[in-house]
Amino acid sequence: MKRIALDMDEVIAHVEPKFLDLFESRQGYRPEREAYWGGKIYHLPGGEHLREHLHDPGFFADLPVIPHSQEVVAWLQEHYEVFIVSAAQEFRNSLADKHDWLHRHFPGISWKNFVFCGDKSIIQADYMIDDHAHNLEVFRGKGLLFTAPHNALETRFTRVNNWLEVRDFFVRELAQGGQ
């Protein structure tokens, strides 16, 4: 079976709404998506404090699940080995929260297939689905860029805009024998 390395934040776990809530609670308004399209919410004027919250215990504990990720991952597991590969090591307090989150929302994925790393160049897999171009740049397999506002202007990788497009991509791979 071929192996898929699947990122967490902005691929299966939605960070953007939490950043918007924190921004709004401090600044008194909720920025439009157009204001940070092609960039990061925490690079907006008034958003400089947001990235610090990634160190807070609990920040990653209650993130919403990205739509359709659960059903498509369950389907992918019928055809591929699915590993969760999160660059979590920058945030010591995220580790247990992410572990709990995965058990809660993706109980069909074993802890044996969890990887919390820093630099993803150490990952050996056939496919990687990630929202960060810098992770795909150092990956030797086939990279899929999962659309997030910050990568909207990136053109170097095969893009998937949502989980239905992920499913369609692997339906085509399977039809071509990419299993």
Place this chain on the structure above:
Amino acid sequence: MKRIALDMDEVIAHVEPKFLDLFESRQGYRPEREAYWGGKIYHLPGGEHLREHLHDPGFFADLPVIPHSQEVVAWLQEHYEVFIVSAAQEFRNSLADKHDWLHRHFPGISWKNFVFCGDKSIIQADYMIDDHAHNLEVFRGKGLLFTAPHNALETRFTRVNNWLEVRDFFVRELAQGGQ
């Protein structure tokens, strides 16, 4: 630069003395090393409860450092990329403890080079130093088996008995151009 994937438990962090302390506190005597040579302390009669302690918060926080590992790792980092690769995901409460332990005892290794995984077959590196044969079995690079009582009878891998032997191995590799 070539890359070394370095295990934690029984390679840089010494678990054995803690298991012996726990065994002694329950059973009233400290087993001789010969009693569990070639096997696990927790397979001794009266040791069945020991493995459960791996789930305890704090279990991994205060493990002693394996002799000479700090100085040899610092030297290795002059010639290789050193990644810490620990199969920590079985133990949710170990994650933060291991992160803190690494920062405390190996401050020269960045969090970017920490990997907490389950199945080490996902690791891409040139060398792996590990005390578990099952991790080396699935590794595609050069595996070094770091001697621990449980692997004493294993004969399939290049064995290193201590960190001075690790240094000697890599001195020879460097002399042969394995950088």
